[in-house]
Amino acid sequence: MNVKVNEFGIKKMKTRWGTCSIVPKRIWLNLELAKKPKEYIEYILIHEMTHLLERCHNERFIVFMDKFSPKWRFYKEGLNRIQLRDENWSY
């Protein structure tokens, strides 16, 4: 992906699978992901790292996701189905 993450960690979060602070290049992943297959964790990590290339969930973001995680739609769907059909969940 050719991006550099300065810092990352895991924490308990109520409504997000992951977060990315673009300027410090810091990524947090939700502890809940530990219960998921590792492909899902990878998908969220790629999503957050893609934010270092594109801040918004726009078409450019989707082009990057298609490139770095071709099956991302499948994982996104899966995470939504597995639990938390709550619209408040985001990442």
Ligand SMILES: [Zn+2]
């Ligand atoms: Zn995002």
